[in-house]
Amino acid sequence: MAAKKQPEANNGRATSYDVARQAGVSQSAVSRCFKQGASVAPRTREKILAAARELNYYPNAIAQGLITRRSNLVAIIISNLTNLYYPEVLAELTQRLSAQGIRVLLFSLAAESDVDEVLDQVWRYRVDGAIVAARLDAQQLAAFADRGVPVILYNRIGEGEPVASVCCDSVSGENALVDALVEGDHHVFGIISGPADSYVGEERVEAARRRLHQLGRDCQIVRGNFDYASGDAALRDLMRITDRKLDALICANDLMAIGAIDSARIHFGIEVPQDLSVVGFDGVGPATWLAYQVTTIRQPVRRMTEAAVAMLLERIEQPGLSPEQRLFAGELLTGSSARLG
Amino acid sequence: MAAKKQPEANNGRATSYDVARQAGVSQSAVSRCFKQGASVAPRTREKILAAARELNYYPNAIAQGLITRRSNLVAIIISNLTNLYYPEVLAELTQRLSAQGIRVLLFSLAAESDVDEVLDQVWRYRVDGAIVAARLDAQQLAAFADRGVPVILYNRIGEGEPVASVCCDSVSGENALVDALVEGDHHVFGIISGPADSYVGEERVEAARRRLHQLGRDCQIVRGNFDYASGDAALRDLMRITDRKLDALICANDLMAIGAIDSARIHFGIEVPQDLSVVGFDGVGPATWLAYQVTTIRQPVRRMTEAAVAMLLERIEQPGLSPEQRLFAGELLTGSSARLG
DNA sequence: ATAGAAAATGACTTCGAATGCAAGGACGAT
DNA sequence: ATCGTCCTTGCATTCGAAGTCATTTTCTAT
Numbered sequence: 001m002a003a004k005k006q007p008e009a010n011n012g013r014a015t016s017y018d019v020a021r022q023a024g025v026s027q028s029a030v031s032r033c034f035k036q037g038a039s040v041a042p043r044t045r046e047k048i049l050a051a052a053r054e055l056n057y058y059p060n061a062i063a064q065g066l067i068t069r070r071s072n073l074v075a076i077i078i079s080n081l082t083n084l085y086y087p088e089v090l091a092e093l094t095q096r097l098s099a100q101g102i103r104v105l106l107f108s109l110a111a112e113s114d115v116d117e118v119l120d121q122v123w124r125y126r127v128d129g130a131i132v133a134a135r136l137d138a139q140q141l142a143a144f145a146d147r148g149v150p151v152i153l154y155n156r157i158g159e160g161e162p163v164a165s166v167c168c169d170s171v172s173g174e175n176a177l178v179d180a181l182v183e184g185d186h187h188v189f190g191i192i193s194g195p196a197d198s199y200v201g202e203e204r205v206e207a208a209r210r211r212l213h214q215l216g217r218d219c220q221i222v223r224g225n226f227d228y229a230s231g232d233a234a235l236r237d238l239m240r241i242t243d244r245k246l247d248a249l250i251c252a253n254d255l256m257a258i259g260a261i262d263s264a265r266i267h268f269g270i271e272v273p274q275d276l277s278v279v280g281f282d283g284v285g286p287a288t289w290l291a292y293q294v295t296t297i298r299q300p301v302r303r304m305t306e307a308a309v310a311m312l313l314e315r316i317e318q319p320g321l322s323p324e325q326r327l328f329a330g331e332l333l334t335g336s337s338a339r340l341g
Numbered sequence: 342m343a344a345k346k347q348p349e350a351n352n353g354r355a356t357s358y359d360v361a362r363q364a365g366v367s368q369s370a371v372s373r374c375f376k377q378g379a380s381v382a383p384r385t386r387e388k389i390l391a392a393a394r395e396l397n398y399y400p401n402a403i404a405q406g407l408i409t410r411r412s413n414l415v416a417i418i419i420s421n422l423t424n425l426y427y428p429e430v431l432a433e434l435t436q437r438l439s440a441q442g443i444r445v446l447l448f449s450l451a452a453e454s455d456v457d458e459v460l461d462q463v464w465r466y467r468v469d470g471a472i473v474a475a476r477l478d479a480q481q482l483a484a485f486a487d488r489g490v491p492v493i494l495y496n497r498i499g500e501g502e503p504v505a506s507v508c509c510d511s512v513s514g515e516n517a518l519v520d521a522l523v524e525g526d527h528h529v530f531g532i533i534s535g536p537a538d539s540y541v542g543e544e545r546v547e548a549a550r551r552r553l554h555q556l557g558r559d560c561q562i563v564r565g566n567f568d569y570a571s572g573d574a575a576l577r578d579l580m581r582i583t584d585r586k587l588d589a590l591i592c593a594n595d596l597m598a599i600g601a602i603d604s605a606r607i608h609f610g611i612e613v614p615q616d617l618s619v620v621g622f623d624g625v626g627p628a629t630w631l632a633y634q635v636t637t638i639r640q641p642v643r644r645m646t647e648a649a650v651a652m653l654l655e656r657i658e659q660p661g662l663s664p665e666q667r668l669f670a671g672e673l674l675t676g677s678s679a680r681l682g
Numbered sequence: 683a684t685a686g687a688a689a690a691t692g693a694c695t696t697c698g699a700a701t702g703c704a705a706g707g708a709c710g711a712t
Numbered sequence: 713a714t715c716g717t718c719c720t721t722g723c724a725t726t727c728g729a730a731g732t733c734a735t736t737t738t739c740t741a742t
Contacts, residue, residue, distance in 0.1 A: 013488065013489075058461065058464040059465060060407075060467060061465040061466045061467070062403055062406045062412060063407050065403045066403050071403060073446075076447075081428045081429075081431060081432040082429060082432060087422045087427070087431075088422070088423060090422060090447075091421075091422040091423060094447055094448070094449040095449060095451055098448070098459075098462075103462060103466065104446065104448075105414075105444055105445065105446060106446075107435070108431070108435040118439075121402075121439075123399040124399045124401065124402040125402045125403065125444065126402070126403055147354065147397075148354075228626065232631075258630070262630055262631040265632075266631045267631075285423070285569065286569075286627060289569060290573070290606075290607045291603050
């Protein structure tokens with residue numbers, strides 16, 4: 001009555017040995033059966049698969065990872081998921097990686113400074129690679145390189161270190177926006193920047209500023225931090241410090257553009273776009289809402305995530321591959337938040 | 342010259358043996374050194390930690406998981422991240438779990454029907470538990486139970502099966518909204534539901550319908566699918582089929598409420614809230630934007646995620662724990678999208 | 683100084699699957 | 713019938729850390 005070994009007492013936690021015993025074969029055979037392209041006789045395979053089904057067997061990915069030195073895990077590190085833009089990116093990335101048989105270990109940071117603690121865990125889990133949409137300093141990038149863990153930066157480039165990255169072209173995007181505004185006969189420009197530690201924020205603002213300068217237009221720049229409230233706050237700042245009547249506002253992202261539009265209309269009674277043209281960047285969902293229809297640059301998220309995943313997989317397979325930067329042009333979305341030429 | 346074993350040729354992939362050799366101790370000592378409350382002499386610990394630092398050693402979580410049968414991984418399964426509400430939940434959950442030393446394996450579904458493929462992977466990775474915000478049928482829930490993997494359902498309850506869950510109370514929320522609208526002297530009600538396969542959608546609509554009935558008010562229900570465009574579309578449907586002039590609109594979530602508000606104002610020239618009161622549910626970011634200020638029920642996301650994580654950890658530690666349902670009351674957010682009593 | 687308790691340490695096994703290698707079996711050609 | 717080839721299969725080892733147990737060292741009390 002007293003069984004020495006409980007065969008599959010631990011329900012659904014059957015091992016390859018359990019399956020082997022049940023099917024009357026060796027553990028190796030079971031392993032081969034679950035490996036693509038291994039040599040197993042059809043009859044044996046049948047037996048094994050039947051046993052596996054009966055015992056509810058699923059290969060233990062942890063054990064596989066240990067022996068093959070491939071965890072099939074990729075870390076995705078994102079600083080602020082509340083950005084409206086990133087959830088879409090995250091969903092796309094996750095689904096694309098899933099389709100390639102790779103699982104996502106998600107790290108979402110409350111503050112950018114938490115990166116170091118997170119990296120600790122990244123090393124421990126022996127991820128095959130990482131996609132990062134957060135600020136990494138040179139030392140952190142070097143740590144990836146040292147360990148031979150391929151990284152793809154999303155919408156930012158390496159600081160000093162050469163790293164593979166996928167970005168949406170800020171320069172061409174801002175140029176298109178500025179050109180359109182100038183053609184639309186705007187003269188007094190305001191710019192709402194991103195937070196100081198944002199790479200894309202700085203890049204977009206700098207691109208816009210330079211183009212305006214080229215075209216002989218001056219501008220006032222005030223700092224925002226990418227959220228709705230800061231669009232409002234920044235507009236107030238601008239109204240205070242600008243002596244001439246502002247007629248064009250360039251925002252480093254859509255969310256601030258929306259905040260500024262609401263603020264202009266509701267707090268200042270300014271008509272958008274009649275009295276003030278507002279443009280953003282990203283092409284997030286709310287930008288196309290009827291109340292806003294923000295003129296903006298839509299990032300080609302599908303193509304960008306596709307590229308990021310493809311580049312990462314390439315580098316996982318061929319560790320030596322050189323760092324490549326892929327720059328995607330965004331699409332000018334002509335809404336009704338700006339009078340254009 | 343030809344070294345038989347390259348000591349730490351594989352940079353940053355040092356094992357406990359490498360550290361042991363470097364420190365002149367056994368592998369066991371290294372292991373103990375990284376385990377809380379193990380017995381190691383102070384001097385030995387120093388030596389080992391120094392060696393570990395020098396070799397850039399991080400314990401291999403994969404190997405740990407294999408031997409301890411604890412992966413410290415939790416699966417989070419979310420159906421649509423584009424919902425505006427879920428990114429916040431996801432970020433909260435991830436950060437809370439991280440703080441408890443647990444990593445998140447993210448599964449984001451393109452379609453609800455993909456759950457089965459995803460579960461496959463969940464079993465393979467031997468996760469310690471799961472938090473699910475997607476529809477699971479009885480069989481899928483049973484699979485979790487069979488394998489002894491604790492699950493917490495987020496904003497839904499088990500279908501038949503008793504499962505631990507965390508929800509925001511639809512009934513009290515809708516009651517509060519309906520009561521306020523009725524007090525505000527509204528008479529012709531419309532309801533925009535969620536998609537047919539949404540648990541919370543059905544629950545909210547049913548609660549609102551019942552309360553309206555209790556208070557002697559009739560209502561027209563049209564189907565939406567939780568996104569912005571469907572708020573617009575549903576409002577058009579309502580305008581077409583309603584004979585009397587609609588004066589109150591109850592939407593199953595904020596996003597549709599916003600869509601309906603924009604549609605009313607812009608397509609129909611209806612003033613909100615003067616001619617039509619609109620209420621939503623969730624309390625997402627855009628609901629508080631100046632242009633909308635939706636009257637809604639704000640879900641206590643922080644408390645709910647905290648509860649979900651706490652319940653999950655309890656059940657990981659004590660597998661026998663009985664299924665518990667925790668229901669949180671939302672907070673009535675009185676915006677300006679509805680005339681209230 | 684010495685017995686005895688307590689602490690520290692190392693040898694060895696274990697977790698579950700993958701794989702190199704060698705042995706066994708099937709099959710065709712002669 | 714015999715040999716050689718190719719396909720299957722099992723044995724044994726491996727991945728890296730944890731933990732059991734036995735042994736050694738250290739400390740305490742007499």
